Amino acid sequence: MDSPALLLLALMSAGTLLQVQGNVIALYGETITVPCNGGAAPPDDLMFIKWKYEKEDGTGDLLIKQAHKDQATVQATDEYADRVSIDDKFSLLIDQATLKDQKTFTCMVVSGVNLNEYPVTVVVHKKPSSVEIMDKADVLQKDKTSTVGTCVAADANPAATITWTKNGKPLVADGKAILITPSMKVDPATGLSTTSSILQYAATKEDKDATFSCMSTHEQATEETKLDPFPIHYPSEKVSLQIMSKAPVVEGDNVTLKCHADGNPPPSAFFFHIKEQKMLVENSDTYTLTAIDRADSGEYKCSLADNEKMEGSQSIVVNYLDLNLNPTGKVVKTFGETLSVKMEKSASDVAKISWTKNGKVVKEPAFTKLTYADAGVYKCEVSMHGLTREKSFELVVEGKPVITSLTKHRAGDAQFKVLTCEAQGVPEPIFQWSVNNSNEESSYINGKAIHKITVVPKVNLTVTCIVSNKLGDDVMTINVSSVFKEEKQERGSQEDSGDQAKLIVGVLAGLLIAAAVVGLIYWLYMKNSRQGSWKTGEKEAGTSEESKKLEENNHTV
Known part of the structure; x- marks a missing residue:
């Protein structure tokens, strides 16, 4: 027996053994690091450290590391012989972790006076290698329980938990519309668990855009897998007839009728009831009435080919407009004659009437006595709901x-x-x-x-x-x-006018001279008379009557 073993026996017999329990979670396939004494520094008087593990039939040695040596000695002779080593902190290293490594490993520290053991329990975790939905449904049936799919989370430890959601909300089994069947299987070779969950669901019409998801929950990872929305199949519950052509319908139009059923998938065959005739249309939901006329006004129907009780109807009103004008074409009339213009219309609704003459708006023409100004091109236009009719005539007034x-x-x-x-x-x-x-x-x-x-x-x-x-x-x-001659007469008139002017000027000049002479003579006479009386200062002799007259004359003056 070597010296470490003898020392170990001596210490154990002395009753100095101390054990401290620990735990380590390792990842599957990676290196397991098991710390000695939680990674604490060894004592100063360390002699050696030994790692061992528990076996079904006892204890198995792994390796020993003496304080004065650089290399550890591997003592294991089983599957750990090539997988174990020790680092500078005396932690046990185990390569390629498997579920078989879920054991208790013990670090034994031997010093000059003590022998301490630090057992560590190792647990190996593994997240699912894949999470997928299998056996996916193509469609879901309304009000009928159908399998949505099977969600599988494979090769995990511990086993993953699977949850189904719809539109992000968890689905809870109710035994009727929602059925969830979970299961789990363990691989005997690896010990890894595969979890499965089957979802069965009774859909409604509102589920046509719903998104179902499978959620895998594990200590190491959470993963979600989504399904595209399913088409929901359900029978038709309502049928309607639609008029696809522009409104309003006018005479001469092509009118397309569409039979709409709310089932999914849509029906592929319909009956169209046209003027009491039943027309079968397959692989289409439309029927076209060509060049419709006023006689086609009325009620139209359509129904499912496999269930004629499911039907829809629609009334069609065909708008029409007729215009008659008398006269038309070219009309030749004589100045002063009368012309009667008669316009007649027939319409399905109120129509707008307008008249133009040579392109300009005028009132409705009425001719009681034709003039040349009445001539022109007259046009009558009648319109209603996009339907237009026009007639014209050209009026020619001759004279x-x-x-x-x-x-x-x-x-x-x-x-x-x-x-x-x-x-x-x-x-x-x-x-x-x-x-x-x-x-x-x-x-x-x-x-x-x-x-x-x-x-x-x-x-x-x-x-x-x-x-x-x-x-x-x-x-x-x-x-x-x-x-x-006009020029000669004008010149003669001008000469006569000149002579007459000269004559008038001469006469006026003579009269003025004569008046001046008479005035001068009168002035001299009066002057002489007054000078004789003033000079003598005496009264002239005369009768008393003459004196009175003279005196009166003086007073008058």
Whole structure:
């Protein structure tokens, strides 16, 4: 027996053994580190440290490390022989942890006076190697318990716990709509546990967008696996007929009917009831009525091909609009005649009526006595619910030409005169003049014609304007004086006016001179008379009557 063993026996017999229990959790497949005395420093008088473990039939030695040696001596001869070692803190290292390593390992510290043992229990954990949902359902049946899937958390220690959720909330088995069946299996070779859970669920229509998840819970990890939303199958409970064409429906439209059933999957065959005829449509849910007319107004139905009691209906009102106008096309009338315009409409609803003449809005035309201004293109438009009808006629008012005026004009001292002849008539009248002319100008608007000519009359003339069209003619004359005689007369008039002015001035001058002479004579006479009386200062002799008269005259003066 070697010296460490002899010393160990001596210490044990002396009763100095001390044991302190500890625990270590290791990870499957990794290195297990078992500390000696919780990692505390060894005593100063350390002699050696020995690691051992408990076996079913006793105790097994692993290794021994003497204080004065660098290397430890491996004593194990079983599966630990190649897996154990010791570090500089005297911790036991075990490579490639397995569940078989879940044992109690003891670190024995021997010093000069003491022998202490520090047992450590090792537990090996392993998270599930995989968490997946198997046997997934394709669809779920409404109100029928169906298997959603089987969730499996494989190869774990301890065994994982599985929880099912819907839309993030845990599902609790109720024995009716929710059934959860858990199970667990241990691999005899590795000792690892595989946990399974089967979810059965009775779906509702509201579950068509639901998300089911499997949650695996373990000391080392929590993992969630989600399923895509399931289609929920259920029979149709309601059928409706829809009008897919634009509203409102107007005569001539193509109208598509759609039969809608709320089942899932949707039915693939329907009956459409068209004018008391039953039309079978397969692999489609629509039927199209082409070029619908007013006679097609009424109620329409559709039903499931495998259950005709499930049906829907819809009424269709076909809007229509008719317009009749009299007259239409080109209408030729004579000036002064009457024209009756009659418009008739037939519509399924209130329609809007508008009139235009040559593109401009006007009132409904009424002609009691046609004029040239009434001519034009008249259009009647009737509209309702997007439906439009229009009719038109072109009114032409014809008449024999009538001259309305014939005038002459001379601009300043020009050596010519401009004659203007105005007339009304349709078709456009032709102008003829009885004199030679130049610089002709003409216009024709709304039955009114104007024609201008330039003439140079050397003598006095009587000029005739003649207008004509296919319906007749008209004539008017005008006197035109010679431009040369007019100039001579104007000059003569100017000379006579000058002579008369001179004569008047002479007469006025003579009268003024005569008046001045008479005034002067009178002034001299009066002066002389007064000077004779004032000079003598005496009264002239005379009768008493003369004296009185003279005195009265003096007072009067």
